[in-house]
Amino acid sequence: MGGDMRVGLIGAGLMGRGMGHRLIAAGHSLGVVAHHKREVIDELVAAGAREFATPAALARESDAVITCLPGTAAVEAVLFDADGAAGAARGLLVIDCSTSLPDASRDFAKRLQQQGHAFVDAPVTGGPAEAMNGQLLGLVGGEPETIERARPLLTAFCESLQVFGGIGCGHAAKLINNGLGFGILGVVSEVIATALQQRLDMPALLAMIARSGGQNRVLQGLTPWLLEGDASRPQVTVATAFKDVDYYLQLARGAGTAGPVFETVLAELRRAIDDGHGPRMLPAYPASIAARAGIKAAPER
Structure with a gap:
């Protein structure tokens, strides 16, 4: 996967705002999920993003989905609920940039693999300013070939990536x-x-x-x-x-x-x-x- 990928972003908050802008600036086609807090969503749509009603709808039109959410339960919900992203056609890449539990990430990866998808955990360090400037540090765990698929997206908002091992090691x-x-x-x-x-x-x-x-x-x-x-x-x-x-x-x-x-x-x-x-x-x-x-x-x- 190279430039101009179709990427969905779930979690357009303090960190997701900058990540979304950086993905657009890198030439990727960004999709976002509707949220009751409209300010960041409206800002990203004005910058060129498409808005979708559910994670499932977003994932159906995406090559990869990036989650940046408050924790493990929220990630599980957007992936595996009835309208979750895991219901997309086979071949989706899921990149979890949330702070989450490693064992849960390994479980999510297995469940996604059963549905024909791939998973990388890539939480970040830095704050909203670093996200907007593309200066985050990505802490990555996953299979080497899957990490390479994720790299063009992660480097849109991370100035460097540190790989720690297999799935869950980044978290x-x-x-x-x-x-x-x-x-x-x-x-x-x-x-x-x-x-x-x-x-x-x-x-x-x-x-x-x-x-x-x-x-x-x-x-x-x-x-x-x-x-x-x-x-x-x-x-x-x-x-x-x-x-x-x-x-x-x-x-x-x-x-x-x-x-x-x-x-x-x-x-x-x-x-x-x-x-x-x-x-x-x-x-x-x-x-x-x-x-x-x-x-x-x-x-x-």
Whole structure:
């Protein structure tokens, strides 16, 4: 498969918006599924995409379908429900860019293969800006020949691809990466609350950490919020962090490697959700940790 492929995109949200634009810019014929949130769909249709009523209708007119959805259950539904994409004629390529469970992906691949289709898991790292600029990193799992079929589509919105092994390995790599990031977020949130309680000068503290062993990208991402109250950079909600840590724990439990650290991180994220922070972006989590100690975590903008 080369350029000008017929590709369906299911999941035109924060990430899917940029992915869709990049696919159109690369010369592919894009189809999208109707959604109650019209803004991105209307934007992509205005850019040249075709809109379809169901995943099945989309898949019938596509060489490949890319899913970028909130999680495993949503992917299963759009593939295998009565109006799902798996009902298309044989030969469809399914590329799942969602953050999902590796064992579920292996099951989906088997079910799709039985219907004459192929599957690649290719979750991505990066945010909406990187998606729009074609600068995502694709974490890929699948059979070599199927990955090569998927490459022209993935490279439309990914500046590089990293292949980790067979089907499910891309999703496993994504969960390990996200688990590490959200585990660090738990640590950062607690130490920042302590630093604030000790009345440390925050710019000086962050400058020191940047030159020391405590430096990390999670803290770097929170720096605009800590210094200026700018919460726009982390484009992940507390609820999404909870879901990803839960997925990581499911992976670790199945591998026999689960320990107390992530059980605690999951419980603390659950507590933040119970306090009403689920739909808020990630700075709400360290803010909630500080607030429990009566500390204001960031300046007002």
